[in-house]
Amino acid sequence: MKKIFISIGILTTIVMNAQNNNEVLKKTLERQRIENNKKFDLFLSKHFESDKNPGTLKELEEQRKNLAGFDPDGKPYFYQSDDLDQIKNSNADFLQNGTITGLTGSFNGENIKYTIFDGGRAFEGHELFNNAADRVNNKEASTMNYSSHATAVTGFIGAKDYPYTLTFTNGTTRVTNLRGIAQNSTFDNYAFATTTLPGGSASSTVFEKIVLAQPKISNHSYGTNPGWSSLYGIAWIWGGQFISPGTTADLQGTYLDSDQTYDNIVYNNPTYVIVKSAGNSYGMGPTGNTLAKYYKNSAGTYVQFAATDTLPQNNCALGYDCIGFGSLAKNIIVVGASDILTASDKRYSSPSDVIKSSYSSAGPRDDGAIKPDIITTGTNVGYGSTAENTTGSSLYNVGSGTSFSGPIVTGIIGVWMQIYKQLYPALELNAASAKTLMIHSASEAGTVGPDPWNGWGYIDAKKGAELLVGKSNNTILFNDETLNNGSVNARTVKASGSEPLKVTLSWIDPEYVIPTSITWAEAYNNRTSRLINDLDVRIIDTGTGIIYQPWKLNALDPMTPATKGDNTVDNVEQVVIDNPTPGAVYRIEISHKGTLKNNASPSVTSPQNYSIIASGFSEVLGTKDAGLRKSDGITIAPTVVKDFTNVLKAPKNSTFNVYDLSGKKLQKGKINNHKEPIDLSAYTNGIYIIEIKTDKDVISKKVIKE
Incomplete structure (x- = not known):
């Protein structure tokens, strides 16, 4: 008992x-x-x-x-919607058709629920969703109008198989199929607006709705435009600061409180995968036209620019820096848009196939961190629409936007979750592992390495699924692990030489806290890193001693190709050796700078969880934790258990802690015996970290409970 x-x-x-x-x-x-x-x-x-x-x-x-937030003068910003080609472009049909070697059956979102936050209710009665009952569950009041945009976004993820002939404004037609990525999935739909939900007594913001919904995978095709925007095609409005005759500042690329909140939500709920559109503001501005031009003064009143004023540049005039705040968070996935891939039967074959859509907002974040994270097709695509009333209707249209590329990425990640559940019934593809998988499997786009237009590349659903199979048969390394303060996690591998040796690391970082009364000087083009815990991954050639470092962008000149060096701004790091020596031995090391902290107030030291993928090796020769190198003889066995494991040869009066993969401490105790048992019988099947503290060292070991 x-x-x-x-x-x-x-x-x-x-x-x-x-x-x-x-x-x-x-x-x-x-x-x-x-x-x-x-x-x-x-x-x-x-x-x-x-x-x-x-x-x-x-x-x-x-x-x-x-309401989305305020600038330093107290002026408000508001959310706005960011507007089988996509399936073939992204190779998602290989998952749908069940043609991935090593997987059983096809994958169309069965038992996967997506949560959509958009401009209103999706029309649940649309014929694109009638292949099964109750696929779309609107959580907002029935008095809210149906939204064409929300219906489209839901359809990109989950529309049924539906051949259709698109008619464009110039009269040309194209035969396509409006089928979504996951035609057998279900949906919970919310508005991004602040509303009172049925049964509620108070209004809820989009952030409060996220916490209420507890989504495993959610889509957010909305954002802010703090640069130039068009006012109904009759005037241009500057959304930043302007002091006549030519003092300008703006919040494009600025990490602000909404980014902080997204990061806070995911850090506290590391299984939440949040996918967000990058925005459609690239190139917007008054250059080359005669429309009237206005800005808002500190009181929020529109003021027309004088003829003698020097106008702010068009958005992304230099090719970069026009993603709005709220799409610059560290712990979410931000998606840009490309034109439809037309070469090679609409399959990706080379980086030149990917053409960034003219409107797709470009990064990076002001500290140089890579945004968007990924790119996929979003231009001139067909979608299901509806009349925007409380009755709804089954309509169709053609459109473009990062709103339409974002849900393709959302849909693919949800199907990867379905595959992961088949391979590992007790585990979840969490936010860090989903991003690591997406980036490691992405196809090169633009310049070599990441860039401000394409992020880490063009999404490849098939390659991601193949990596999951590789994890199951041990041909790649794909783990959720924990780094302790002062530790270096290391493993040695033998390069195959048949492909690049590549390691991708990502982690859910505590939110960066923005000052409550931030000034324009503090906000505008602030290059201070928004990282709290700065992890580092390196590959060392054990024969030559050469150290290979991760990709990084130059915050002051981000349009120059990415270089390799110490990355201090991204919570994703990737090291690639393009031509490793066949059979050569390389050591992969994960370490950190400073002190690892959590997001408590005040923060305290804490282990940092991360996700890692490594590929391009023929053999893993060994895994070491830094503490084990210093404390010979201390072991934890067995590492695959049903109920109990044991700490062996630890000094008496040492202590142990048991953590789950989110970093929560589940158990602690003192070691009094040469063989100290640890009871894991109360925990669900999964991976746990056991940490041993002696008077000299801190040692950690992963244990799998089956």
Whole structure:
């Protein structure tokens, strides 16, 4: 009975810790919503003093529900929608048709639920979703209009097989199929606007809805445009700061509080995979046209630029830096758009096949971090639409946007989750491992290495699935691991020589905290790294001593091709040796700078979980933890268990801790025996980290419970 009591107590503690983390997060988000409402009320009062037009005030009040944040002057920004070619372009049909060697059956999103946050309700009665009952579950009130945009986004992920002839504005036609990536999946749909959900008593922001929904995989095809934007085609509006005659600042590329919030949510919920569009603002601006041009002063009043003023440059005038805040978070996946791949039967064959769409917003983040993360087709694609009323209808259209490339990536990752569940029923493809898989499997686009237009490359659904098979048959290394403070995790491999030796690492980093009263000087083009925990991956040639370093961009000149060096801004690092010596021995090392911390306030030292993929080797010769190199003889056995494992040869009075892969401490104890048992019977099947602390060292070891 005593054993059962302890097991229940441990499980209760785990559940309570998870609940407590999100309860704190919910209170933080509620406080944020209340404070933002107060800021908006203050803005309205100032605006009303200078503009007595009731229509203007009513329009601004209507926008409250789409509130995205404020600039340093207190002016509000608002969310806006970012608008079988895609299936073949991304090789997703290989998953749908069940033609991946090593996998059983086809994969069309069975038992996968996607959560959509968009401009309104998706029309659940659309004929694209009638291949099964109750596929689309709208969580908003039935009085909310159906949204064409939300219906389209849902369809890109989950529309049924539906041949259709597209008709373009110039009268030309193209026969296509509107089938989505995962035609047998289901959906929960929310609006990104701040609304009161059915059964609720208070309004909820999009962030509060994310925490409420607890999505394993979610799509967010909306964003902000803090640069130039068009006002109904009759004027250009500058969204940044302007002081006549020529002082300019803007928030393009700026990590702000909405990015902080996304990072906070994922750090507290590391199984949440959030996919977001990069935006459609590239090249926007008044250069070359005669439309009137306006900016807003500090009170929020429109002021026309004078003829003697020096206008701010068009968005991304230098080819980079026009992604809006909210799409610059570290722990989410941001998607750019390309034109349809037309060469080689619409299959990718070389980097030149990928042409960035003219509107797709470019990175990087102001500190030089790589954004967007990935690119895929989003231009001139067909989609299901609807009348925007409470009745809905089955309509069709052709359109373009990162709104339409984003859900392709979302759909593919969801299907990868389905495959992962078949291969590893007890495990989940979490946020870090999903990003690592996506980046490691991506096809080169643009210049060699990552770049501000294409991120890490063009998504390849087939290659990602093949890597999952490779994990299952041990031909690649794909693990979720933990790095302890002061440790170096190392393993030695023998290069095959038949392909590049490549290692990709990513981790869920604590949110970077933005000052509550940030100034324009602090916000504009701030190059300070937004990393909290800076992990490093290196490959060392053990024969020559040559150290190979990861890709990085130059924040001051990001259009120059990426170079290799110490990356201090990305929570993704990738090292590639294009032509390793066949049979040569290389050591992969993962280390860190400074002190690893969590996101508590104040922060405390904490292990950092990460995901790693390595490919291009014929044999793994050994795995070492830094502590094991210093404390010979201490071992943990067995490493594959049902109930118990043992700490062997540890000094008496050493201590142990047991962590899950999210970094939560599940158990602690003291070592009193030469063979100290650790009871894991209370935990679900999966991977756990056992940490041993002696008076000299900290040693960690992975244990698999089956």
